[in-house]
Amino acid sequence: MSKEVINVGGEDKVVREDTAKSYRGVVWAFISLGAFIIIAAILLLGGFLKSATDGKPNESPASIENKRQ
Numbered sequence: 001m002s003k004e005v006i007n008v009g010g011e012d013k014v015v016r017e018d019t020a021k022s023y024r025g026v027v028w029a030f031i032s033l034g035a036f037i038i039i040a041a042i043l044l045l046g047g048f049l050k051s052a053t054d055g056k057p058n059e060s061p062a063s064i065e066n067k068r069q
Contacts, residue, residue, distance in 0.1 A: 001016050001017065001018070002017040003015065003016060003017070004017050004020035004021075006018075006019075006020050006023050006024075008023075
């Protein structure tokens with residue numbers, strides 16, 4: 001069987017090829033999940049900021065209702 005070297009906890013370990021591929025797959029999955037969470041947080045924060053600073057001053061419910069009629 002083919003052997004590969006992976007770095008775990010700062011030290012190199014010699015493992016089988018399929019174990020090394022599995023390890024790299026798990027690392028890639030964690031990186032992808034982290035990127036997804038960061039992108040979702042940025043979009044959510046951007047949506048909150050956009051709704052909080054929509055350029056219009058706060059209107060009273062009575063004035064909004066008068067405009068609607």
